[in-house]
Amino acid sequence: MTDLNALPTAAVLGATGCVGREVCAALGRAGYDVLAVARGPRPDLAPHAFHALDVAAADPAALAALLTTARVEVVVNATGGWVSTEEAMHHAHVQLVDRLLAATALMPRRPRIVQVGTIHEYGFVPDGVPIDERVEPNPTTPYARTKHAGSEAVLAATRAGEADGVVLRAVNVCGPHTTRASFLGTVMAKLAEASESEGLELTIADARRDYVDVRDLADAVVRAARAPVVGQVINIGRGEAVSMRELVSLLVSASGIPPHAVRERSARVESKGGGWTQADITLAGRLLDWRPRIPLARAMADMWATDRAVRSAAHGRPAD
Numbered sequence: 001m002t003d004l005n006a007l008p009t010a011a012v013l014g015a016t017g018c019v020g021r022e023v024c025a026a027l028g029r030a031g032y033d034v035l036a037v038a039r040g041p042r043p044d045l046a047p048h049a050f051h052a053l054d055v056a057a058a059d060p061a062a063l064a065a066l067l068t069t070a071r072v073e074v075v076v077n078a079t080g081g082w083v084s085t086e087e088a089m090h091h092a093h094v095q096l097v098d099r100l101l102a103a104t105a106l107m108p109r110r111p112r113i114v115q116v117g118t119i120h121e122y123g124f125v126p127d128g129v130p131i132d133e134r135v136e137p138n139p140t141t142p143y144a145r146t147k148h149a150g151s152e153a154v155l156a157a158t159r160a161g162e163a164d165g166v167v168l169r170a171v172n173v174c175g176p177h178t179t180r181a182s183f184l185g186t187v188m189a190k191l192a193e194a195s196e197s198e199g200l201e202l203t204i205a206d207a208r209r210d211y212v213d214v215r216d217l218a219d220a221v222v223r224a225a226r227a228p229v230v231g232q233v234i235n236i237g238r239g240e241a242v243s244m245r246e247l248v249s250l251l252v253s254a255s256g257i258p259p260h261a262v263r264e265r266s267a268r269v270e271s272k273g274g275g276w277t278q279a280d281i282t283l284a285g286r287l288l289d290w291r292p293r294i295p296l297a298r299a300m301a302d303m304w305a306t307d308r309a310v311r312s313a314a315h316g317r318p319a320d
Contacts, residue, residue, distance in 0.1 A: 010225065011035040011072045011111075013055050013100070014079030016042045018177045018214055019116060019170075023076050024048050026218035027225070035070045055079070056096035063103035067111065074225045075100065076114045077150075081179065086142040093146035097153045105162055113154055113165040114224045116217075119210070119235065119277055121148040121169055127208070132280035133169075133233050151233070158231040166224050170217050171210040171237035171279050174247075175299040176306040178214070187248055188307055191255040199261040204248055207275040208241035213294035213302075223288040237279030238292045250297050254304040 010027045014020040015036030024034050024045065034048040041050050051066060056079075067075065077100065080092040097115070104110050122131050123138035139145040157163035178185050187202060194200040220236045245264070252262055284290045 006071070007031060007033045008073045009033040009035060009071050010074040010076060011037055011067060011070065012076045012078055013037045013096070014077070015045060015048070015050070016040065017078060017081060018173060018175075018179050019217060020076075020078035021045065021177060022175075022214045022218040023078050023116075023221050026215070026222050027074075027076075030222045032074070035067075035072060055099055056091050058099055058103075060099055060102035061106060063099065064106035067103065068107050072111050073109075074112045074114065075104065076116065076221055076225070077154075078116045078221075080147065080150075081181065086146070089142050089146040093143075093150045094153070097150035101153060101157050101163055105157075110164055112225060113163055114221055115151055115154045115165060115167045116221065117151040117167050117169045117233075118144065118147045119169050119171045119237065119279055120144040121151060125276065127276045129276075130239075130278045130280040131235065133235060133283055155231060155233070164230055166227075166229055166231070167233045168217075168220060168224055168236050169233060169279075170220075171212050171235075171277055173214040173217055174211045174296070174303055175213040175215055175294070176302050177310075178303050178307075183244070184211075184247065184251060184303070187251055188255075188304065191252065191257060191304075192307065192311060194257055194261070196258060196261050199263060200257070201263045201265060202248060203265045204244050205275070207244050209244065209247075209277045210237040210239070210241055210279050211247060211296065211299075212236060212238050212292055213296075213299040216292045216294050219293075220284060220288060220290045223290050227288050229287050232283075232287065234284050234287060235279040235281055236284055236290075237277075237281055238296070239279055239281040241276060241278040242296065247296065247300070250300040251304065253297075254301040 010032040012024050016038040027034050036045050036048045036050045039054045121137045122135050123140050139148045151167045154165040158165040
């Protein structure tokens with residue numbers, strides 16, 4: 001017998017990452033029971049149920065049984081990231097989606113799938129051009145190609161009537177628990193080791209990119225889980241291209257290091273995203289009733305404060 005009072009359950013794949021942990025929190029606040037899934041647990045995922053699993057290597061039947069037993073109605077794929085090799089990217093971004101789709105096809109009631117993709121799936125665009133969903137994807141890097149392959153697999157299965165999927169193409173994220181593998185995470189790590197007396201030299205490319213707070217992205221995921229939108233690609237960002245120097249300045253301000261202690265050095269743009277990104281977020285507003293709410297200054301301040309708390313805990317001392 002079905003428990004009519006039971007909360008809906010959402011599974012979050014990649015639950016220990018920057019995006020996944022905020023998605024878990026947002027779904028919990030929205031009234032979902034959350035099943036957090038990742039290759040290895042972290043204690044700060046409480047109070048969510050946790051299952052350790054490498055989905056990309058999982059048997060689809062076993063994954064289907066796990067999701068069915070937990071009565072999962074929504075699956076959020078927040079896995080992947082800036083892994084090092086193309087083989088690792090294929091494992092995390094393509095093979096994982098194939099296993100997930102094979103598993104959901106075996107379930108008596110297929111869950112909704114929210115695939116967190118990337119704006120980089122569109123490839124490089126000329127400076128000044130906002131990217132809307134009509135832009136034909138032209139991924140040029142291994143990261144973009146493998147992320148796009150995963151997104152296309154979800155869309156193809158949905159078109160074939162074999163899945164109920166939606167793809168969010170997100171810009172770069174900032175805010176709490178930003179990975180140190182990212183540009184801003186690298187800057188944050190250098191600031192953490194810097195002293196006012198010695199100063200710090202930072203190499204900053206002359207680029208402009210769209211960044212969104214990870215908590216705003218998590219809000220978009222929750223809305224996509226509930227919206228009557230199927231087989232759709234929706235861009236998620238702030239809708240503005242901000243210079244990397246401005247972003248770094250906001251992070252330096254959050255760190256408390258005087259600006260005069262930071263020496264800037266220009267460099268060529270060498271990244272997975274090119275020198276310009278700006279998402280057109282009109283469709284997100286129309287289909288999801290979503291817009292970004294967290295200012296970049298607050299995102300940087302919270303990113304710094306969270307990282308400081310993590311560093312303090314690692315050294316066994318309270319954060320100031």
